[in-house]
Amino acid sequence: MNSKAADRIATGVFVAIAITIVTILAGLFFYIFVNGFKHISLEFLTSPSSNVRAGGGIRDQLFNSFYILFITMLITVPIGIGGGVYMAEYAKPGKVTDLIRTCIEVLSSLPSIVIGMFGLLIFVNTTGWGYTILGGALALTIFNLPTMVRTTEDAIRAVPRDLKEASLALGVTHWHTIKTIILPAAFPSVLTGAILAAGRVFGEAAALLFTAGLSTPRLDYTNWNPFSEQSPLNIFRPAETLAVHIWSVNTQGLIPDVNEVASGSSAVLVLSVLIFNLLARWIGSLIHKRATATK
Amino acid sequence: MLTAIKERTNVELPFQTTSVFQPETILAVKNLEIFYGEKRAVNGISLDIEKNTVTALIGPSGCGKSTFLRSINRMNDLIPGAKAIGEIIYEDLNILSEDINVVALRKEIGMVFQKPNPFPKSIYENITHGLKFAGIKKKSKLDEIVEESLRKAALWDEVKDRLHKSALSLSGGQQQRLCIARTIAMKPTVILLDEPSSALDPISNAKVEDLIVDLKKEYSIIIVTHNMQQASRISDKTAFFLSGDLIEYDSTETIFTNPSVKKTEEYISGRFG
DSSP, X not given: OOHHHHHHHHHXXXXXXXXXXXXXXXXXXXXXXXXXXXXXXXXXXXXXXXXXXXXXXXXXXXXXXXXXXXXXXXXHHHHHHHHHHIIIIIOOSSHHXXXXXXXXXXXXXXXXXXXXXXXXXXXXXXXXXOXXXXXXXXXXXXXXXXXXXXXXXHHHHXXXXXXXXXXXXXXXXXXXXXXXXXXXXXXXXXXXXXXXXXXXXXHOOHHHHTTTOSOOOOOOTTOOOTTSTXXXXXXXXXXXXXXXXXXXXXXXXXXXXXXXXXXXXXXXXXXXHHHHHHHHHHHHHHHHHHHHTOO | OHHHHHHTOOOOOOTTHHHHOOTTEEEEEXXXXXXXXXXXXXXXXXXXXXXXXXXXXXXXXXXXXXXXXXXXTTGGGGSTTEEEEEEEEETTEETTSTTSOXXXXXXXXXXXXXXXXXXXXXHHHHHHHHHHHTTOOOHHXXXXXXXXXXXXXXXXXXXXXXXXXXXXXXXXXXXXXXXXXXHHHTOXXXXXXXXXXXXXXXXXXXXXXXXXXHHTTTSEEXXXXXXXXXXXXXXXXXXXXXXXXXXXXXXXXXXXXXXXXXXXXXXXXXXXX
16 A cells, blocks of 8 residues: 555545544534423523422522532632642642642542542531532532643643743742733633533532532522522522433433423533533633733 | 842852952852753853943853853753852852842843743733832833833834734844843843844844944843854953853954964854854
């Protein structure tokens, strides 16, 4: 076989692989949307779920998903970026740093159900909180922190050394250089890492089953007091997220319209992830453009 | 400015310096050795750098000239395992001392690198980055220094209408002059240049060279260069390095027309390196 033919075959194989991937993805989207869209209505999105009768919505589950995401990112992003900065800029090469890196890698490959069990032990039982949003968010933080640290570290290492040297040579301290030069330059990659982490939070069910629970108290959306039982903002209340809801109606649902609710919820979940992704990227690029003075 | 370094340090004056100091010396290097781990890159060199002159450091790659240059503003601190022994006396202080406030030192001894490295920010912000950290917050003052530094770097006319555009939109030569401008903005006394025009086209190179000659009225300049013509065109004194040794240090004219060491002559006439 001559090299020209080999080249052609290689091109063909890679194109075929690409087509396969796109087909699978498109098929999946098509299936979810075709099955789900007909069940999505304003009423479905704005009414609470029902336990026995048909016609329940997903209002609280949708809110819970976003709220847990928000709380999780509030904890994950600062700690994750801090850890990444430490690993890239301060940690001296050696045994301790290698150990930290190994720990981070092991942590990132832990099965989420194990993290759920650990969360049950610590954030539910030991603390005595019961099933709470905070417990769920902390479990998800454990789950997401390694990714966040890793992507931040990689993003910082990818910033040209020149820029750091240039800033230091102007008599600027290391910390101020990190704050004003390195982190802004690493921002797009850090944002990508944060979006990936957020996507995992949206879709996660196993880690939340035992930490945020399978139920939601009757919520009063006009109550903005975060310490009140009925307030949606209360972080010490149980909260069933959309992903958990899909699992629970499928496995133990008593409602007659299980399939409709599950398909509708799936479509809403996928759509939420999509919208969140696009929005985060758009806002991120706006911020980046402002910081770098590019139009 | 001198007090800025001294205030935050408690370095003893090395007792022999006063007698060695000549009025025009800005940096006195004595028995400087620099190591990368076990490997010695600079073998005990001594020389006096004169004030308001351009001093060129020449020599083949790996001869230790850049290592020496980077030790003057302690940039070698960033390299794990790098260690400098000996003395570099600046304003009666040994720069290499552990107690030196490196941040204050780098404000007085600025550096421009081989590859233009503007920050991915606006032209204006490139210059104000160091100033803001140094505590200058007033906009009128910042505006004034930005214009002054850009004028000194002969860049003002080219960029005055787009100060708030990205510095990365400038050409390579303009970027390098911007890097010089932001160094000048800090009002240093010494400017270190590490092959500042080796990555530039001939026209930009000529502009940077003119600029360097212009700057020596106010600053003491030390430049590492691989370009013999450049060294002879712009420098007053030339130091020739070979394998970590300082072979010869004299006025540029002497080095290029009548060097006293045979190796120097061979290098300059292009027989090795």
